[in-house]
Amino acid sequence: MTTRSAETDVIVPKPSRTDTTTALWATQYGAWYPIHKRYTPKSIVIDLESVEPRFVEWLDEDGVVLANANDSRRARTLPQNDEAEVMSEPSDDEDDGAFFPALNAEIERALQAYGAVFPKLNWSAPQDAAWIMPGHTLRCQTPNDVYLLIKSSDFAMKDVVQLRELTQACEADSRYQRPRLQLVLKKWFDMPRSHEFRCFVRHAHVVAACQREISFYEHLQNPATQERIQSMLMDFYNENLAHTTPPDIVFDVYLTKNLDSCFLIDLNPWLDRTDTLLWTGEELEQAYAQPTRIPLRVLTSPAQASQALPTYSAHMVPADVIELSQGEHIAEFAQKWSSQLQEAAKP
Known part of the structure; x- marks a missing residue:
């Protein structure tokens, strides 16, 4: 394929793009950060397969059950269906989430070093889930802040899917080792x-x-x-x-x-x-x-x-909120939404 240059009026050959396997491998944060760390915000890269092999399984589970990190401010279950209680505190006999002691310790070490962190996986940060945090930022001060953002993010799940695709490609390409899921904790600064x-x-x-x-x-x-x-x-x-x-x-x-x-x-x-x-x-x-x-x-x-719509606006409210609000004036919608919350909270 060729392109005509507007200034020289000559045909310029259009080179093929970098192959997808190379492109994905080279742009993993853990692959390029050691090379470019001198002019990159300080970061800690955690190999999740080594530290917490169950993490991907937890990500794949339905619902948003936070990992138990001994953090009372965040340790709660966020419902994703009409039958669940709305923002309810788990009772003693409920499953209070996965428990990741080794990963909790790694995150705590990063927090002690940096004060606050900005999380991401191999390629993507959970920008689409920022609305769920105070201030609508990715500023994390506890392990459960990190878990909540990653678990709530479509971008994070796309990284998991993309990693699986890259893994299959690397199995057929001897140039690259099998990629591993990584949690990146970048030092937070405004x-x-x-x-x-x-x-x-x-x-x-x-x-x-x-x-x-x-x-x-x-x-x-x-x-x-x-x-x-x-x-x-x-x-x-x-x-x-x-x-x-x-x-x-x-x-x-x-x-x-x-x-x-x-x-x-x-x-x-x-x-x-x-x-x-x-x-x-x-x-x-x-x-x-x-x-x-x-x-x-x-x-x-x-x-x-x-x-233009606000950045990531499509991810800022649950689908049932959008469905509920169709054709409603704001006062009508507010009343209906309040009724739905009360109904969902009934035992």
Whole structure:
């Protein structure tokens, strides 16, 4: 397949993408963090197969039963059907969840070292479950904070499925060892979303970038600021990633407020299922053929942000809440929802 360059009017051969096995293997956090830890937030990577082999089985179980971590603030069962009690405390004769003493100890050590942590699995953080936490962040201060986020997240389960796919692929590919499920605990620090950017690399060339948070930010409208950001993103890739990552990747970075430092937040495979945010897949493929300065896309007006749904909004309420609210005014919905809660709480 070829692409025509708009500037040179010549046919530019389009290289094939990095194969899926290589892309997934190389973008596991535990695979790239040791290489790039110098400019990545401090992290602890826990091999779940070694520390807690039952963890995947627990993730696969229905419902949200928190692991017993001796944490009275979080040790409760969250129902997922109409027959369960709503936010009920488990009685003495109820199953109070799996018990992971070794994993609890590992998480506690991380909390002692970092104060608070940001959890994720091999590829994904449970961003879709942040709504369930105080402040709607992934800031975890107890083991059960970690368990609650991971257990409630569709993104985490997709990582488990993706790991199984990679395991099957590696069995037929002698280049790679069998992958293992990992729990990553990153040191928490307040990171303004307005300074996070996603960069797209095609055949070892940064072809585009955009803001990660779908919101309007006044400071990103300044042309000089945009030029500085473009230069920082390009320099960071060329100096740190160009020779140590696959030729086709998507990487996320955080730029400090004064735009003098860059931190690597994540590496993602360039696959069809990877979120292109403010770009389309077709635009990114076309950008590869145009030898121009890295294009940076940001929202240019509050109206653009108002037209977009909040990030991960589809995951912020249970499906039964959505079904219950169809066609209702807010007062009617509130009354009906209250009645449903009271009914569900009856013995």
